[in-house]
Amino acid sequence: MANNQYVVAENWGTGFIEHNESREISFTGHPGNVWQVPAKNGTANKWISKVLGQLKTKDEAQAIVDAEITARQTEWDTLSDSEKELTDRPVNITLEE
Amino acid sequence: MATYKEIQGTAVQSLTSSTGTEQGQIWYSTPAGNLKLQGYISTASWATGGSLNTKHNGAAAAGAQTAALVAGGNDGLPPNYSTTATEEYNGTSWASVNSRSVSVFNGSGSGSQTAALAFGGNLYPGVSSASEEYDGTNWTTGGTLGTARDSGCGFGTQTSSVMAGGYIAPGPTTSASEEYNGSSWAAGNPLLTARSEQPGGFGTQTAGVVFGGGGVGMPNPALVEDYNGTSYTAANNTNVGHTGCWSAGTQLDGIGGGGAPTPTSAELYNGTNWTVTASLATGRAGANGLGTPSTASAALVSAGEPSRVVTEEYTGAGVVTQTITSS
Numbered sequence: 001m002a003n004n005q006y007v008v009a010e011n012w013g014t015g016f017i018e019h020n021e022s023r024e025i026s027f028t029g030h031p032g033n034v035w036q037v038p039a040k041n042g043t044a045n046k047w048i049s050k051v052l053g054q055l056k057t058k059d060e061a062q063a064i065v066d067a068e069i070t071a072r073q074t075e076w077d078t079l080s081d082s083e084k085e086l087t088d089r090p091v092n093i094t095l096e097e
Numbered sequence: 098m099a100t101y102k103e104i105q106g107t108a109v110q111s112l113t114s115s116t117g118t119e120q121g122q123i124w125y126s127t128p129a130g131n132l133k134l135q136g137y138i139s140t141a142s143w144a145t146g147g148s149l150n151t152k153h154n155g156a157a158a159a160g161a162q163t164a165a166l167v168a169g170g171n172d173g174l175p176p177n178y179s180t181t182a183t184e185e186y187n188g189t190s191w192a193s194v195n196s197r198s199v200s201v202f203n204g205s206g207s208g209s210q211t212a213a214l215a216f217g218g219n220l221y222p223g224v225s226s227a228s229e230e231y232d233g234t235n236w237t238t239g240g241t242l243g244t245a246r247d248s249g250c251g252f253g254t255q256t257s258s259v260m261a262g263g264y265i266a267p268g269p270t271t272s273a274s275e276e277y278n279g280s281s282w283a284a285g286n287p288l289l290t291a292r293s294e295q296p297g298g299f300g301t302q303t304a305g306v307v308f309g310g311g312g313v314g315m316p317n318p319a320l321v322e323d324y325n326g327t328s329y330t331a332a333n334n335t336n337v338g339h340t341g342c343w344s345a346g347t348q349l350d351g352i353g354g355g356g357a358p359t360p361t362s363a364e365l366y367n368g369t370n371w372t373v374t375a376s377l378a379t380g381r382a383g384a385n386g387l388g389t390p391s392t393a394s395a396a397l398v399s400a401g402e403p404s405r406v407v408t409e410e411y412t413g414a415g416v417v418t419q420t421i422t423s424s
Contacts, residue, residue: 011407014189016145017378019412023142028361029379086171086178086202086221087402088357 002097005039006061007053008032021047030093031068034061062095069093116418123421132421139417141375143363146397146408147190151182153400155248155295157197157206157215158385159231159255162395162410163188164210165387166231169218171202173404177221178202183231185210186387186397186408197236199227203295203383205251205260212255214239214277217263219247224266228277230255240281244273250298250307250344255279257302259324262292262310270294270312274329276302286328290320295383297344297353302326304348306366309339309356318357321371323348335364335371341382345396346389352396352411356382363411365390377409 009016010033017027024043028036035053037044048055056064072090101123102108109132111125117135126133149167156170165186172180181196201218204225208214211233218225226245229236242260249263249271256279265271272291275282288307296310303326309318318338322329337359344353351366352374360380364371374390381401388396396411 011145011148011379013148013407014144014146017143017409019142019144022144022375022378023140026376027378035378082222083175083178086219 002039002058004036004058004096005044005048006056006058006095007035007037007048007051008056008061008064009035009048009051009053016051017047030061030065030095031072031090032064034065034095036061036095058095058097065093065095117416120416129420134419134421136417136419139412139415141414142412143375143377143398143409144412145378146399146410147186148408149184149191149400149406150193151180151184152404152406153180153182153184153385154402154404155203155219155383156385156400157204157213157218157251158387158399159206159208159213159215160186160210160387162186162388162393162397165397165399166206166210166213167191167385167399168197168206168213168215168231169199169201169204170400171383171404179219179221183236186399195235197229197231198238199225199229201225201247203247205249205298206385207251207253207258208255214251214253214255214258216251216258216260216277217242217246217249219264219266222266224264228282240277242282243275243284244271246271246273246293248293248295248312250296250310250342252298252300252305253277253302259285259298259302259305261288261298261307261324262296264293264312270314274324289322289329289331290315292320295341295356297339297342297386299344299346299351299353299386300324300348306332306344306348306351308335308344308353308366309342311340321366323368333370336373337362337364341384341402343381343384343386343398343401345386350389350391352390353386355380355384355398355401365413374413375411379405379407379409381405 204218
């Protein structure tokens, strides 16, 4: 059984995640505006409604994250050696069930 | 029905205060005109704050959660990957203000929104020895660091700052530490452990903390040192290592974290021990911490890799005052 659910929502800043929400559930932000919150959780479901989050399956969310990271990796790969020293190559992220 | 006095042994008091003094206390607040309960102990949490207008990774930062300043940093744009853009935060939103003159990333900052100091940083190519002072409106040139460097850490006030560690182009990680008196920098005693890659630094020139970081020869990114204005001494390690840190607060009331290998991590420091606290929603390295964890229960973490403009605000654990209603 899935422990997490995934949504796409753009972080607009103040009020996107509020203290009372973050006290009750765990939020994890990923590239591509993908957010991981607990599955089958009332607070999480209310938050998804509030932010007009688009629900994604884990595989769909993983594809969005992968595409974003691949784009960043491709961008990084084109940098000169000295530019590459400024930042690490983005690493792949594997979403949890 | 039993009365409160019959159960508790005392009647509900009328007080002029809107906040209680102990958990479980019930009183009638005369200014508020309602019953109050000094209620449950809340857990620490992060909430999203206002988003920056410009990317500022590895910026110089100063101030508090409701009056913050972020200047310069890496905007991700060639040829020099840095900006002079400066922004102020009022607790709700960021506004662009006068830009600083020196364009660097991985620099350091100290002070407040109306009396800030920005120093060091990566010019790409080269590293900077320049410092600049901000008075809340304009930037002016400050003293020159004895050792040009980037990716170190800074703490203190505009007239009493410390710059510790960093990279000395083109080469090594340094243990050098310098102090600023409002007009010039002077060499102080070095760090016990040379460190770069943005260690965390917070506190004052006479009561500071340096933690984490990396670089060649840095044996453990959990190493911590306290500074007393004269010398550094080894302190208790952080619970996890931190490279590319953010940090804020004082030596007795500090907060910091982030970076590799646990970019969402956050820890509190009480002058002796580190305690893991609520994790950020968004992992970040090269971010800026602002404020303190317990003053007004607020700290702010802004920007960070990869070129994020989003911020998060911290509220520490504490007792919450609730209003009792009949519904």
